[in-house]
Amino acid sequence: MGFPHAIHAREEAVLSRHFGDSNALSLDGWKQRGGYKALEMALGMEPAAIVNVLKESGLRGRGGAGFPTGLKWSFMKPGDGKPHYLCCNADESEPGTFKDREIMRWTPHALIEGCAIGSYAIGAETCFIYIRGEFSEPLRAVGNALGEAYDAGVLGANAMGTGKTVNIYIHKGAGAYICGEETALMNSIEGRRGNPRIKPPFPAVAGLFGQPTTINNVETLAAVPQILVNGAEWYKKFCLSNPKSTGTKLFSVCGNIAKPGNYEVVLGFPFKDFLYEMCGGPLPGRKFKAIVPGGASVPIQTPEEAEATLMDYEGFVAQGSMLGSGGVIVFDDSQCMVKLIGRFARFFAHESCAQCTQCREGTAWVTKILERIEAGGGTMQDLDTLLELSENMTGKTICVLSDSCAAPIVSGIKKFRHEFEAHITGKRCPLRSRSVA
């Protein structure tokens, strides 16, 4: 549902059905809406059987990389004698993305139920939900819901009276985008600086506190109860294009567009209809200029590419970008691409954890160059330098933040080169009256 808008006829509201319904916030309200049936069912199943349902459903991670969830869970070996952990990634800080916030503030029990099922399925007795520190409302909503779930015996040492232990705690972040990277998040829970770790070892082998760990995004885990209750076949049928992309997906839409908000569609939905019909198209008198479809870390699309896209993992790649986090950022013809790309670069420079030279130096350097071009002091040589730096920032670092910084720069110069050149030759931003250089 396109909260805060009414549900659009072409949406498929599985996760967002109760957005805006404050009666769904409480445990009783959630149970009245079918909640906790899936957990009850799960606790009576073998963990491996749950993992198989997930595998069969085709669910893929909604945090950015699209890794198959059932496969990820199958790396964990319940009963190996070690403590296992589940981490729920609720750090949501990718510019353009605000779907997990909506899930947590309206349907916190959906997330808790998904976390509880996930914990049991991977043999973990403890789950940490890592919520970014700025999310006061989600922190409150999930905190209250957890309190209720413990009081009612849904969680704890005898979860739902089954004798099984499921503990879920919130770990509140403290302002750092990089803590959304899975191993940085684990360091942050351990009380360390949020530096990503070198992999391998992968979290399933040595994750949180050095123990086998699985990490999933909020939206991924919130989908799990629905899949368990309704069956893998039901979920798999949500597919409009590539059979490798199943289910519904929340897309956050922001920027210069008539109706920003969250929209839930079946994967494979035509992006053109999504942008123009569901989200109301451009603002009056404006035209779309550029679309960043998966959060700030993915390549920028031209409107032509966007209009030819089918919205699934493969569809965005086929049109020069990626699905990423599902944060759709729209810029119209009133905007300066050099300025916006420069501001994205500044974001990554600010958020770099600074352990890798290419990232620490690269993000700062490209930011300086982009801001100089925007101010009218750029040269044609700068464009080559930007591309060269971007190449050195890609595929060479501990995590992909560095690559993410390069993605909008490389695609921006490729697809909007004329705007960069206009700044350089005119010695000022062509969209602004003031002349700097």
Add this chain to the structure above:
Amino acid sequence: MTPPGGETGSVHSPAHAPHGAAGHSNEESYQPVLLGGVRDELNRILERYPTKMAALLPALWLVQDARGWVSEHSMAEVAQALELTPAYVKGVVTFYTMYHQHPVGRYFVQVCTTSPCMACGAEDTVAALLRHTGCGELGSTSPDGKFTVIEVECLGACGFATPIMINEEFVESVTPDKVSTILAQLR
């Protein structure tokens, strides 16, 4: 039964303790924070984790909730409680942007200016906030000690441009014309 460790770190107190003067401390007069109820809360938090170090972020939140900021003295106190060195604690504090290492205005205002919000006019919202609070520039506190305005990266509410945070609370869709009304409600 309640979860071992109470509800959730520091979510319980949306209203900040008075900032500014009350948060000041000097060498002689430092009053420990981790006493009484705060200490109990820390002990409950410690039960969730297999290591003491893991309680560091929650402990720093407890300090900031009580004092409005995290002083060097508080860092040393936390270090002692969790069997860490003060230098280690400082290293962690400085990594995260939300821990204040100095007292801030009674109302700490954070404005998102990352590209999606910028495209929707965030810079004008910043200018209006600076003008109406009397802060003059980003990061400085207004002469009456009430406001500090800073620019921050994406707040995860991009569809509600421009979101601002006043202490712990979000205000969504802030345009320059709404600024004076929002501030008037605080004064």
